[in-house]
Amino acid sequence: MRSVLTVETDPADVGLDAGRLARLDARLARWVDDGQLPGFLVTVARGGRLAHVGTHGHRDVEAGLPVTPDTIWRIFSMTKPVTSVAxxxxxxxxxxxxxxxxxxxxxxxxxxxxxxxxxxxxxxxxxxxxxxxxxxxxxxxxxxxxxxxxxxxxxxxxxxxxxxxxxxxxxxxxxxxxxxxxxxxxxxxxxxxxxxxxxxxxxxxxxxxxGKPLDEVFAERVFGPLGMTETSFGLRPDDDPARLARLYAPGVVPLTAFEPAAKQKPAFLSGGGGLVSTAGDYLKFVEMLRAGGAAPDGGRVLGSRTVAHMVRNHIPGNADLETYGRPLFAETPLRGVGFGLGFSMVLDPARYGVVSSVGDYSWGGAASTAFYVDPVEDLTVTFYTQLLPSSTLPIRSYLRQLVNQALV
Missing domain, CATH: 3.40.710.10 (DD-peptidase/beta-lactamase superfamily)
Structure with a gap:
């Protein structure tokens, strides 16, 4: 059973300007049209209601296959929050x-x-x-x-x-x-x-x-309660391989060496980066976080106090990552950003240098996928493409910049 990804509400009903949201799609599409991204899918939801889904370009450029709501993406390090929740x-x-x-x-x-x-x-x-x-x-x-x-x-x-x-x-x-x-x-x-x-x-x-493999733990503790039927370690036997987006290097050059790895269950179940998922499926996970651990059926994956503890800064002295971390490549600045139990969060929007809320938390994947939750604005944003490495384009900064300007 596929996760349905359809707009649930008029953007105006949740305080979003549809005309301004169009700027988000237009800016992302420019990267596609300029030959810097193969294609993308972006979602914006507020108050648990999906108000915007934007797509452009291809999941497989060479085969001419467009990005569709049921495209399967390698989410790489967006696996990490799932492992942390489990x-x-x-x-x-x-x-x-x-x-x-x-x-x-x-x-x-x-x-x-x-x-x-x-x-x-x-x-x-x-x-x-x-x-x-x-x-x-x-x-x-x-x-x-x-x-x-x-x-x-x-x-x-x-x-x-x-x-x-x-x-x-x-x-x-x-x-x-x-x-x-x-x-x-x-x-x-x-x-x-x-x-x-x-x-x-x-x-x-x-x-x-x-006392069991990680995929079974995920199924019991996360995927089952959330109805995530299309998230797994590699494609499942009944998945159509044509739904899997192709992975690209800068310049939209196919990374053929990576193709076999995501097409079957691997020997190593990587809690740090092994999952594939669809936008509709992973949105269920992100919305669970926004809802403080609540599952759609009224049950719970985590208690609200546990989620709150995970998304506060755990770096000693409330330091940011630029102060406490190592200067490694990053798609977004480390200044003004802390880290909790599985998520980074904005500590100081002015120091961060991007319009954002204090406490908005996020993570992304090596192929430039990303999500963030803004508890102040009751907002979730997810983004999918397949461009490795994630430091190629400043996608995460642009997402916040362009979604926040659409809030009215």
Missing amino acids: AMSLYEEGAFELTDPITRWLPEFADTRVYVAGSAAKPVTVPQIEPIRVWHLLTHTSGLTYGFHHAHPVDAAYRAAGHEWGTPPGADSAEVTRQWASMPLVFQPGSEWNYGVSTDVLGRLVEVIA
Whole structure:
């Protein structure tokens, strides 16, 4: 059963100007017409009512297939909030405390060293002073990294071990996690912020605690309660492969090497980036967050206090990521932005440099997909395309800029 994506209300009925919303589609379409994006789909909802759906361009340029409401997208790191929600649903049952060391379930991290000097081949390391705790995984303060950053000797060590835009073929989550645990941390846990495989390790932690694979945990705790029937790790056997959008590099150059990975369930269920989804399906997840954890049937995925705790800044001293983090590539500025348990949030709109609300929270994916929730304006915005890397165009800034100017 496909998730229906249809406009539910006149924009004016929820305080949006339809003429001004047209500016959003027009600006995004310019990127398509200029040959910078293959195509896109954007949604704007307010008060839980879908007021705008915009599409333009192609899901597969070479085949001439247009973007349609049922297009399937690789959402990459938009998987991370799903993993974080699943973990916090276990937290609500008392399965762990946020301050628990992860070695209680993942003993391989007991001997993980911390980099202080040297090269990728001959690093100088010291023992952990502070163990990796659950909240370190949720906040990306664990010291884990990504091979694709190309910013640190430990990143190079990840790449040498087969961890750049993927993981070694055939390795499952237990093996992949053991491999990461064998490599040094970039810094002492809790001392800095660094975007990395923390949420993948969190996904493995969830598997161990729940005693079942991550896809089954998602189905029971998130997808089932929300009626998300089209979100999965790779295409399901009954999915039409032609619905899957093609992935592109800058200049709308097809990334053929990535094509096979999303067309079937992988050996490694990546809690950090493994899901494919449709706009209608993922909107259910985003609307659950806006509604404070409530499910459409009147049940709950999370308690409202839990969601509120996840979307507040957890960086020590209420610092922003520019102050506390590492200067890695990012589609949006790190200044004026904090990080919670699975989401970034705007702390200071003036410092951020984009019209926005204090406390609006968001995340995106490597192929330039993105969403944000504005609790002040009771607003959700989602965006889908397939352009890697996400730093190619300033899409997330433009989304806020152009949606906010349409609020009346």
